Amino acid sequence: MPIPDIRTHLPGPRAQQIIDRDTASVSPSYTRAYPFVMARGEGAVVEDVDGNRFLDCAAGIAVTSTGHCHPDVVQAITTQAGKFLHMSGTDFYYEDQVELAEQFGKLVPVGGAARAFFSNSGAEANEAAIKLARYHTKRQYIIAFLGGFHGRTMGALAMTASKAIQRKGFGPLMPGVYHAPYANCYRCPLGLKPESCSAECLGFIEDQLFVHLVSPDEVAAVMVEPIQGEGGYLVPPKVFLERLRVLTREHGILLIADEVQSGMGRSGKMFAIEHYGVQPDIVSVAKGIASGMPLGITASRADIMDWPPGAHASTFGGNPVSCAAALATIRLLRERLVANAADVGAHLMAGLKVMADRHPLIGDVRGKGLMIGIELVRDRQTKERAVEERNAVIQGAFRRGLLILGAGQNAIRLSPPLVLTKAEADIALRILDEALSEVEHR
Numbered sequence: 001m002p003i004p005d006i007r008t009h010l011p012g013p014r015a016q017q018i019i020d021r022d023t024a025s026v027s028p029s030y031t032r033a034y035p036f037v038m039a040r041g042e043g044a045v046v047e048d049v050d051g052n053r054f055l056d057c058a059a060g061i062a063v064t065s066t067g068h069c070h071p072d073v074v075q076a077i078t079t080q081a082g083k084f085l086h087m088s089g090t091d092f093y094y095e096d097q098v099e100l101a102e103q104f105g106k107l108v109p110v111g112g113a114a115r116a117f118f119s120n121s122g123a124e125a126n127e128a129a130i131k132l133a134r135y136h137t138k139r140q141y142i143i144a145f146l147g148g149f150h151g152r153t154m155g156a157l158a159m160t161a162s163k164a165i166q167r168k169g170f171g172p173l174m175p176g177v178y179h180a181p182y183a184n185c186y187r188c189p190l191g192l193k194p195e196s197c198s199a200e201c202l203g204f205i206e207d208q209l210f211v212h213l214v215s216p217d218e219v220a221a222v223m224v225e226p227i228q229g230e231g232g233y234l235v236p237p238k239v240f241l242e243r244l245r246v247l248t249r250e251h252g253i254l255l256i257a258d259e260v261q262s263g264m265g266r267s268g269k270m271f272a273i274e275h276y277g278v279q280p281d282i283v284s285v286a287k288g289i290a291s292g293m294p295l296g297i298t299a300s301r302a303d304i305m306d307w308p309p310g311a312h313a314s315t316f317g318g319n320p321v322s323c324a325a326a327l328a329t330i331r332l333l334r335e336r337l338v339a340n341a342a343d344v345g346a347h348l349m350a351g352l353k354v355m356a357d358r359h360p361l362i363g364d365v366r367g368k369g370l371m372i373g374i375e376l377v378r379d380r381q382t383k384e385r386a387v388e389e390r391n392a393v394i395q396g397a398f399r400r401g402l403l404i405l406g407a408g409q410n411a412i413r414l415s416p417p418l419v420l421t422k423a424e425a426d427i428a429l430r431i432l433d434e435a436l437s438e439v440e441h442r
């Protein structure tokens with residue numbers, strides 16, 4: 001069957017009915033970029049309720065790592081669902097949770113034996129990370145980065161500094177969080193080039209925060225996304241994370257890598273921080289870990305996870321069906337999909353770089369593996385943000401049968417399932433090319 005295959009106006013009649021019901025009954029706080037109403041999916045292809053078929057380069061916001069309904073994952077879920085759905089790993093035991101902790105512990109690059117805490121989402125994984133950091137260090141302050149997204153629960157939201165609307169009306173947030181500038185090499189405020197810089201942007205922590213606002217010996221942790229996701233798919237230079245590691249170690253501060261979006265193979269390595277050769281103390285994951293089943297994991301070096309029984313727990317965290325899905329996901333990632341993300345990601349990136357020559361709207365193409373950002377600008381010299389144009393390209397892609405999302409103020413993100421083939425990547429490139437041309441010719 002051809003992909004994409006758009007047979008109705010969008011939204012089609014059935015989709016429109018569901019959207020109308022949603023408008024009347026579902027929280028208006030959700031942001032829907034376009035009216036896609038899912039009926040089913042397989043691999044990187046999704047079908048809506050009117051029978052239109054789309055190529056999915058959004059993966060449910062970077063979640064369906066093994067593709068939609070990978071047979072191995074579906075089999076693992078069904079088998080576990082036939083045995084038991086829930087028993088609460090916080091009060092009882094089941095083998096898959098232990099197996100997952102062991103397997104994850106061998107993968108996570110924290111530089112030694114690890115332990116895992118289980119939750120249900122990225123926000124919860126980060127809540128656990130900051131609670132653990134505070135508990136272990138007996139310090140209170142946290143440093144996070146401008147543009148960072150760490151979740152929307154009150155603790156995680158205090159660290160999130162992505163869009164003001166996400167914080168507006170909810171203050172006061174958890175106190176004790178400071179934000180520093182992230183390495184945005186395309187828009188370096190210091191005018192430096194990534195090839196020759198020494199992550200001077202981190203000087204803000206040493207020369208401003210530590211001098212004027214907080215003593216480093218009171219800082220429990222620095223939380224960082226190794227590749228900033230919602231903030232625009234920003235890839236920092238190696239020296240940024242290397243220097244951050246040196247700085248944190250020097251002051252006994254824990255380094256927390258939020259790999260909720262960048263982890264589980266998306267970057268072409270199991271964890272994005274592995275591209276940097278840096279070992280964090282705590283790692284949080286969610287999204288891609290269980291191919292779409294809700295699961296968060298906060299892992300740390302075993303000596304750091306020293307909190308006693310009762311200190312932290314979650315009724316649903318580490319649900320047995322999610323654990324079974326995660327074990328199947330990890331197997332698939334290790335066998336083929338992390339390598340596929342690197343391979344097809346390089347292919348996609350090369351195609352985008354060629355495309356950038358033809359499209360003045362493209363200011364920057366960046367990313368690793370299948371975590372790729374395309375920043376659109378009105379003028380390559382001034383780098384004026386092409387916000388409306390970015391939104392129009394996303395709409396144009398949707399009408400042509402390609403699902404993509406925005407990131408940051410004016411970037412497009414490509415975060416397809418890691419099963420994407422080169423032929424599918426070429427389809428995505430063709431549609432993007434057309435959508436960009438349409439907007440440029442307006």
Ligand code: PLP
Nearest residue numbers: 121122123149150151229260261
């Ligand atoms: N951390 C990062 C880096 C994320 O990208 C997200 C979600 O986009 C979160 C945390 C929050 O995850 P969740 O929406 O599962 O709470």
